[in-house]
Amino acid sequence: MRLELRIWRQPRRDADGDFATYHVDASPDMSFLEMLDVLNETLTEAGDDPVAFEHDCREGICGSCSLMINGRAHGPEPGTATCQLHMRKFRDGDVIRIEPWRSAAFPVLKDLVVDRSDFDKIIQAGGYISINTGSAPDANLIPVPKRSADLAMDAAECIGCGACVAQCPNGAAQLFTAAKVSHLALLPQGQAERDQRVLRMVAEMERAFGSCTNYGECEVVCPKGISIEFIARMNRDYLKASLRAGSGRPKGSG
Amino acid sequence: MHLDAKIPDGPIQEKWDRHRFEMRLVNPANKRRFEVLVIGSGLAGGAAAASLAELGYHVKCFCYQDSARRAHSIAAQGGINAAKNYQNDGDSVWRLFYDTVKGGDYRSREANVYRLAQVSVNIIDQCVAQGVPFAREYGGLLANRSFGGAQVSRTFYARGQTGQQLLLGTYQALSRQIATGQVEMFPRTEMLDVVVSDGRARGIITRDMVTGEIRPWSADAVVLATGGYSNVFFLSTNAKGCNATAIWRAHRRGALFANPCYTQIHPTCIPQHGDYQSKLTLMSESLRNDGRIWVPKDPSESRAATAIPADERDYYLERRYPAFGNLVPRDIASRAAKAVCDEGLGVGHGGRGVYLDFADAIERLGKPAIASKYGNLFEKYERITGENPYEVPMRIYPAPHYTMGGLWVDYNLMTTVEGLYATGEANFSDHGANRLGASALMQGLADGYFVLPYTIGDFLSRHMGEEPLPTDSEPFRAVTAEVDERLQRLLSINGKRTVDSLHRELGQICWEHCGMSRNAGGLRSAIDSIRELRDEYWTNLKVIGSGDELNQSLEKAGRVADYFELAELMCYDALLREESAGTHFREEHRTGEGEALRNDEEFAYVAAWQSTQPGKEPILHREDLDFPNVPLTQRSYK
Ligand SMILES: Cc1cc2nc3c(=O)[nH]c(=O)nc-3n(C[C@H](O)[C@H](O)[C@H](O)COP(=O)(O)OP(=O)(O)OC[C@H]3O[C@@H](n4cnc5c(N)ncnc54)[C@H](O)[C@@H]3O)c2cc1C
Numbered sequence: 039m040r041l042e043l044r045i046w047r048q049p050r051r052d053a054d055g056d057f058a059t060y061h062v063d064a065s066p067d068m069s070f071l072e073m074l075d076v077l078n079e080t081l082t083e084a085g086d087d088p089v090a091f092e093h094d095c096r097e098g099i100c101g102s103c104s105l106m107i108n109g110r111a112h113g114p115e116p117g118t119a120t121c122q123l124h125m126r127k128f129r130d131g132d133v134i135r136i137e138p139w140r141s142a143a144f145p146v147l148k149d150l151v152v153d154r155s156d157f158d159k160i161i162q163a164g165g166y167i168s169i170n171t172g173s174a175p176d177a178n179l180i181p182v183p184k185r186s187a188d189l190a191m192d193a194a195e196c197i198g199c200g201a202c203v204a205q206c207p208n209g210a211a212q213l214f215t216a217a218k219v220s221h222l223a224l225l226p227q228g229q230a231e232r233d234q235r236v237l238r239m240v241a242e243m244e245r246a247f248g249s250c251t252n253y254g255e256c257e258v259v260c261p262k263g264i265s266i267e268f269i270a271r272m273n274r275d276y277l278k279a280s281l282r283a284g285s286g287r288p289k290g291s292g
Numbered sequence: 293m294h295l296d297a298k299i300p301d302g303p304i305q306e307k308w309d310r311h312r313f314e315m316r317l318v319n320p321a322n323k324r325r326f327e328v329l330v331i332g333s334g335l336a337g338g339a340a341a342a343s344l345a346e347l348g349y350h351v352k353c354f355c356y357q358d359s360a361r362r363a364h365s366i367a368a369q370g371g372i373n374a375a376k377n378y379q380n381d382g383d384s385v386w387r388l389f390y391d392t393v394k395g396g397d398y399r400s401r402e403a404n405v406y407r408l409a410q411v412s413v414n415i416i417d418q419c420v421a422q423g424v425p426f427a428r429e430y431g432g433l434l435a436n437r438s439f440g441g442a443q444v445s446r447t448f449y450a451r452g453q454t455g456q457q458l459l460l461g462t463y464q465a466l467s468r469q470i471a472t473g474q475v476e477m478f479p480r481t482e483m484l485d486v487v488v489s490d491g492r493a494r495g496i497i498t499r500d501m502v503t504g505e506i507r508p509w510s511a512d513a514v515v516l517a518t519g520g521y522s523n524v525f526f527l528s529t530n531a532k533g534c535n536a537t538a539i540w541r542a543h544r545r546g547a548l549f550a551n552p553c554y555t556q557i558h559p560t561c562i563p564q565h566g567d568y569q570s571k572l573t574l575m576s577e578s579l580r581n582d583g584r585i586w587v588p589k590d591p592s593e594s595r596a597a598t599a600i601p602a603d604e605r606d607y608y609l610e611r612r613y614p615a616f617g618n619l620v621p622r623d624i625a626s627r628a629a630k631a632v633c634d635e636g637l638g639v640g641h642g643g644r645g646v647y648l649d650f651a652d653a654i655e656r657l658g659k660p661a662i663a664s665k666y667g668n669l670f671e672k673y674e675r676i677t678g679e680n681p682y683e684v685p686m687r688i689y690p691a692p693h694y695t696m697g698g699l700w701v702d703y704n705l706m707t708t709v710e711g712l713y714a715t716g717e718a719n720f721s722d723h724g725a726n727r728l729g730a731s732a733l734m735q736g737l738a739d740g741y742f743v744l745p746y747t748i749g750d751f752l753s754r755h756m757g758e759e760p761l762p763t764d765s766e767p768f769r770a771v772t773a774e775v776d777e778r779l780q781r782l783l784s785i786n787g788k789r790t791v792d793s794l795h796r797e798l799g800q801i802c803w804e805h806c807g808m809s810r811n812a813g814g815l816r817s818a819i820d821s822i823r824e825l826r827d828e829y830w831t832n833l834k835v836i837g838s839g840d841e842l843n844q845s846l847e848k849a850g851r852v853a854d855y856f857e858l859a860e861l862m863c864y865d866a867l868l869r870e871e872s873a874g875t876h877f878r879e880e881h882r883t884g885e886g887e888a889l890r891n892d893e894e895f896a897y898v899a900a901w902q903s904t905q906p907g908k909e910p911i912l913h914r915e916d917l918d919f920p921n922v923p924l925t926q927r928s929y930k
């Protein structure tokens with residue numbers, strides 16, 4: 039199959055960027071990233087700068103890959119990260135527009151590579167349980183109802199790719215933050231720091247990202263199908279924590 | 293050079309406790325004076341960095357991804373072993389120890405393996421306390437499964453994403469230390485060399501992968517937790533960025549490299565389907581619990597799988613290994629698949645595939661039961677291949693997956709360079725010639741949480757009051773200049789071939805001659821071919837762009853240059869080892885029935901290689917292994 043690609047090219051963080059058009063012959067069995075590999079081999083052989091894009095595991099789990107494909111984060115196939123998308127989902131002659139994540143919080147570093155380090159800062163603000171190595175009690179000491187454990191796992195599956203932010207018209211990071219807040223709040227081990235965790239993580243989130251106005255597009259593009267219900271759960275937690283902290287009206291967290 | 297593994301005295305059950313007592317401590321006020329560099333943020337590196345910081349050391353941690361959370365450990369699927377015996381099915385520290393030594397085909401160090409089994413129980417406690425959402429039973433207690441042919445259920449898991457959840461636990465612990473400033477994290481920073489002076493590691497040289505800045509870092513100790521080298525084969529189940537650069541550069545600066553030829557080929561991966569293929573995808577080993585493996589009996593078979601009647605199928609594992617059937621260990625399952633494909637019985641692209649069939653299991657248990665066990669995996673398979681495994685059998689083929697070889701370390705995880713440590717997949721220590729399923733995660737976390745933080749203290753306590761070498765000193769300037777020069781060389785060749793095309797060719801040589809089965813003639817010819825291709829690499833490579841920008845081709849070029857050297861050593865090691873052990877199968881050394889034949893008389897040792905100039909033969913050092921606790925037997929799965 040022959041495809042026309044319109045790809046965002048930008049040499050550096052502070053440089054201007056623009057779309058460039060390329061043609062590539064692909065096979066339906068290729069993954070999307072393999073199709074880009076083929077393009078890059080051709081560009082290199084011709085002496086042109088290959089397209090920079092982020093990838094590592096190519097198994098849909100590390101969260102590195104991050105492409106806006108025809109305006110949709112990770113492309114047309116639901117529940118699928120870019121690296122797991124295959125060319126059989128496209129047709130011969132298709133024109134494909136490929137952009138980096140678009141969000142004020144994710145500045146472009148080069149071509150399709152963006153800086154997502156603000157996600158790490160949200161976790162650093164409190165997305166953990168404070169327990170030093172070696173001080174844990176026996177793992178079976180505290181039973182965890184299977185339902186809670188399963189639900190915590192549903193939230194914990196987030197791969198931190200940033201598709202939720204990229205697709206959100208406001209560039210909000212609620213789904214990412216809520217996934218971690220909920221994962222830990224659903225487990226007995228996460229209770230001691232529950233209030234302070236949600237307050238700090240939400241504060242950090244609001245510092246760096248836009249605010250949530252319930253578009254719900256994050257859930258649609260999430261490659262792991264993280265449910266938007268976790269946002270409601272985080273908001274409830276936040277409200278309770280704010281009241282308990284006596285901090286007056288909770289800040290608008292959506 | 294005399295290799296002293298520094299194994300503590302005493303009965304095996306007491307060695308670690310005794311050693312912990314005998315090691316010197318650093319008093320809390322002094323800990324903050326020490327700085328440790330940890331390269332790698334996977335299970336081994338992330339756990340070490342967080343734990344060292346908790347103890348009060350100052351830590352700098354580096355990784356090449358944009359976030360510590362993306363280290364390749366994230367991709368592990370099946371689970372993590374621990375001798376908890378929660379199922380009361382007869383497991384114990386001793387049994388895990390025994391299984392691991394036997395599974396490694398008696399080529400690992402007993403004392404290390406025993407310690408691994410011992411601390412395995414602490415790992416699970418630690419992870420649960422961190423909030424790792426392991427699978428649970430209805431009563432709320434932890435669930436276990438049997439994995440990789442183990443006869444007890446000792447594997448803990450979190451759906452098919454155990455590595456992800458363990459790594460996020462580690463990443464969270466690390467994040468907490470980053471927030472306090474006790475760890476400084478440097479993502480998108482690649483270590484390109486280590487600085488050794490007077491036999492001691494003094495620091496490292498890195499490249500900022502966004503700006504290209506080359507920077508020296510000085511410290512009291514350096515920990516390499518940079519993962520394995522399966523990508524030497526180009527196609528493997530590893531992440532694309534996985535590389536051997538850190539350990540290889542350390543090797544070139546004096547650290548011995550142990551058992552490079554022990555590379556694990558995982559039996560259940562999706563076969564290659566095209567020449568453009570960039571990686572191979574693992575399908576969890578657990579599929580072998582219900583799937584039946586077969587090939588058509590007739591090499592000229594052209595019917596669809598489902599149209600081939602049962603008596604025209606060869607269920608070759610069930611036939612050859614009636615006791616274990618489809619659940620034989622990885623090395624045996626992989627070799628058997630290769631053998632039937634070599635006979636021309638393989639299916640799919642290039643005849644390199646065998647069927648993994650769920651039809652019988654679906655008939656016996658019903659589709660919903662199969663879906664609840666393997667639904668995610670089936671979806672993944674369909675996404676990649678476009679075929680529905682509920683209706684047609686999967687096709688699978690072995691793929692490079694894990695490397696047991698790595699930097700030689702003593703019982704304290706220190707390499708032969710003082711102050712330079714190696715942990716996780718980057719070292720060689722615990723898995724011998726074959727790693728059992730669910731044991732790599734266990735080892736990475738054991739090293740990182742429970743071993744290194746103690747042993748490094750003992751080393752540092754002996755160097756109290758010494759100042760780290762300044763980064764503008766001669767040794768740092770010399771290595772920085774070499775790193776610069778090497779990058780410039782790669783950029784200025786301006787030949788005709790891309791990094792990937794040369795890497796792919798290198799991978800084919802290794803796969804052909806140093807993959808699932810090896811022989812002396814093939815290995816010798818591989819060494820010649822590798823040298824020739826390496827010459828071409830350094831004269832005909834094309835890398836676009838410059839060194840002072842984000843340049844992914846340059847990153848790859850440096851890594852592949854190191855793979856070219858490592859590949860040669862791997863072949864030397866395989867050539868030397870005139871026996872078949874675990875994953876290392878020498879065609880010249882097999883039993884009458886074609887099974888692997890060990891030679892304990894001559895080869896019960898660790899082959900630790902000293903680097904010489906490229907193109908010259910490396911120098912062998914031996915660490916003899918003895919097995920006072922686990923009697924040597926020939927593995928049999930008949
Ligand atoms: C698909 C798959 C499934 C697996 N499933 C299982 C399983 O179910 N159970 C099991 O026990 N094991 C499994 N394994 C094996 C296991 O995942 C790995 O062996 C283990 O996670 C390795 O951990 P590590 O910390 O040693 O290295 P890694 O997790 O690979 O981490 C390496 C770190 O080093 C950094 N790094 C590397 N080079 C450099 C450099 N030059 N400069 C700076 N940083 C660098 C990387 O950025 C990364 O942070 C699986 C492996 C694969 C590939």
Ligand code: FES
Nearest residue numbers: 096099101103121
């Ligand atoms: S490359 Fe890892 S999720 Fe896509």
